[in-house]
Amino acid sequence: MxxxxxxxxxxxxxxxxxxxxxxxxxxxxxxxxxxxxxxxxxxxxxxxxxxxxxxxxxxxxxxxxxxxxxxxxxxxxxxxxxxxxxxxxxxxxxxxxxxxxxxxxxxxxxxxxxxxxxxxxxxxxxxxxxxxxxxxxxxxxxxxxxxxxxxxxxxxxxxxxxxxxxxxxxxxxxxxxxxxxxxxxxxxxxxxxxxxxxxxxxxxxxxxxxxPTTAQLLKDCGKATESCDFRPTGNASYSYGGAHEVARGYNCSSVAQTRKMTWTEQTSGENSVSTEISVTAGFDFLEKFEVTFKASYGHKWAWADTFAEETTLQVPAGQVGWVDRNTHLQSASGTYELHYKSKHWGHYVWYVKNFSGTGPVPQEAGVVTWNTRKMTAAEKNAQCKGRAAFVTAEPGAEGAAAPTAPAGAASARSAATVSSGR
The missing domain is CATH 2.60.20.10 (Crystallins)
Structure with a gap:
């Protein structure tokens, strides 16, 4: 007026x-x-x-x-x-x-x-x-x-x-x-x-x-609520988390070696309240996110995924070779709407807005590459002295590229907000 x-x-x-x-x-x-x-x-x-x-x-x-x-x-x-x-x-x-x-x-x-x-x-x-x-x-x-x-x-x-x-x-x-x-x-x-x-x-x-905090509301979702629904906003987005080593081998012989390297990697996702709630804790709101994502975008969602593959690695004599994986990630955001049978914090309805999740695309290799370089003297002494012609080692050994944090993980933690309804 x-x-x-x-x-x-x-x-x-x-x-x-x-x-x-x-x-x-x-x-x-x-x-x-x-x-x-x-x-x-x-x-x-x-x-x-x-x-x-x-x-x-x-x-x-x-x-x-x-x-x-x-x-x-x-x-x-x-x-x-x-x-x-x-x-x-x-x-x-x-x-x-x-x-x-x-x-x-x-x-x-x-x-x-x-x-x-x-x-x-x-x-x-x-x-x-x-x-x-x-x-x-x-x-x-x-x-x-x-x-x-x-x-x-x-x-x-x-x-x-x-x-x-x-x-x-x-x-x-x-x-x-x-x-x-x-x-x-x-x-x-x-x-x-x-x-x-x-x-x-x-x-x-x-x-x-x-x-209430976002963590308090999301823990109630599907347990202390009459209903709890996730409504996505906009389109899903896709990115890569950064190349990181998953397998490594040293050619200690005087001839080129070809080896099939079998590796397994488990990748966990992130959500906008991941500092308070783990994506592996089995809460109902995580399952609702998965179901709604598939129904809305036609792709399966996973908060964690274990992927195994065999990569053929060709390593010249006296060199070290390693396999890199760049994990394919998917992200989505939206709002949780929670309805309580009785008033909680003074209201029947609460919203968690701008909730976002980032997770690995299930059972997809992403981008897998392999690289080689000449071994250092220290590596030869540590890996080849009195050993077999080809020696495998754990990922992250000397000279390996450090894993990169998944894209979007940092921003996902800073978005979710709380508001009330009636």
């Missing part, structure tokens, strides 16, 4: 009693389109900056001074949300120390440190998928017993399309400036689309909303 009113800000206790309500004055930023702004639920002017980094530095009082320059990069980095939450904990601790100091001095009013403290409650985005301009809303503490309310000013009225919460907050968006009309219901975490209130929100309120 569009209004001609100036922005007003309200702060309410959990029971709804009014603590403060003050109109904010217009700023110079209202004369132009805001890029990255901050505003407090306690009142005061909206401040706008050219970069998201500057806005977050201002919103956190300098505790997070090196945020990404743009919101898209920030949203792709889960460590950024952790830093915002840690900054909120620091602000809370400082406020507690300030209050304790005031009490000892016989002053019941908040100290200077507490008054200057700010905690990021949410960042609101102009476009879906966390794009465009941003508005970071701050409060005096993380969400808990207090309930914070904010009526959006002219710059952000009817403008929000997506949002993200921080510091144990869940947020509800309202159609009108007086917290009435249609609303989104309380949501927590990453919400890449506001839904029916797209470009229609005129006020928002915050309350406590605990958010």
């Amino acid at each position: 569009r209004t001609g009113h100036l922005k007003s800000v309200g702060v309410f206790a959990a029971a709804g009693s009014l603590l403060a309500f003050a109109p904010a004055t217009a700023t110079a930023a209202t004369a132009r389109t805001p890029q990255h702004c901050t505003v407090s639920v306690e009142g005061g002017d909206m401040r706008c900056f050219d970069t998201y980094r500057q806005a977050i530095a201002a919103a956190t009082g300098g505790l997070v001074a090196d945020a990404p320059l743009d919101v898209e990069t920030a949203m792709a980095d889960p460590s950024f949300a952790d830093r915002i939450d840690r900054a909120g904990e620091t602000v809370g601790a400082r406020a507690g120390e300030a209050r304790a100091g005031d009490a000892q001095a016989g002053d019941a009013r908040p100290g200077a440190a507490a008054a200057a403290a700010a905690v990021v409650l949410s960042t609101e985005y102009e476009h879906g998928n966390f794009g465009g301009a941003s508005l970071s809303v701050t409060g005096p503490s993380a969400c808990g017993s207090a309930r914070w309310q904010l009526a959006l000013g002219a710059d952000w009225n009817d403008r929000i399309s997506s949002y993200k919460t921080f510091n144990n907050c869940q947020v509800r968006h309202w159609e009108h400036t007086d917290f009435s009309g249609a609303n989104t219901g309380y949501q927590v975490g990453d919400q890449d689309w506001i839904g029916d209130l797209n470009d229609r929100a005129s006020s928002i309120d915050f309350t406590y909303g605990e958010s």
Whole structure:
């Protein structure tokens, strides 16, 4: 709902009693389109900056001074949300120390440190998928017993399309400036689309909303849930993990040798929460990923694959030969939607978004090559002295190329995010 009113800000206790309500004055930023702004639920002017980094530095009082320059990069980095939450904990601790100091001095009013403290409650985005301009809303503490309310000013009225919460907050968006009309219901975490209130929100309120980790949700998938489904996004992609040695042999004779080298290699995949959940642990969500991948893309998926092959290796006299394999990998990403019979963390529905997996293409050799070079004196002494004409050795012996990490493994760990439904 569009209004001609100036922005007003309200702060309410959990029971709804009014603590403060003050109109904010217009700023110079209202004369132009805001890029990255901050505003407090306690009142005061909206401040706008050219970069998201500057806005977050201002919103956190300098505790997070090196945020990404743009919101898209920030949203792709889960460590950024952790830093915002840690900054909120620091602000809370400082406020507690300030209050304790005031009490000892016989002053019941908040100290200077507490008054200057700010905690990021949410960042609101102009476009879906966390794009465009941003508005970071701050409060005096993380969400808990207090309930914070904010009526959006002219710059952000009817403008929000997506949002993200921080510091144990869940947020509800309202159609009108007086917290009435249609609303989104309380949501927590990453919400890449506001839904029916797209470009229609005129006020928002915050309350406590605990958010589970991706690992907690995925461990519940198919076990503690009524339903759990994986929905892939986009096309599957294919890559190679890098050439690495799988077999080696030394020709200790004075004539060329031809040998059939039998080798076996087991390759494990990666997923976006692999630091917390192993792909070999047998969780139901891994099986759902496999089934959905095959149904969607027509190819079998494997989180781990053991491949065996025989390679004919021709090694000239006095040389060492080795077999390299470049493993063929496949990757896919999407969203898990989990439905619980009763409320978990305050909601029936939870999402794990941007989950990604990378695994070996089952029973495919990839690219297999063999190479030779002249043995060093040390190798001749170690491998050929008093031994057979041709000596095999374990992969990774002296002179071998080091195995390369699968492509996409590092990026897969940094993508998954959590958001709530109803």
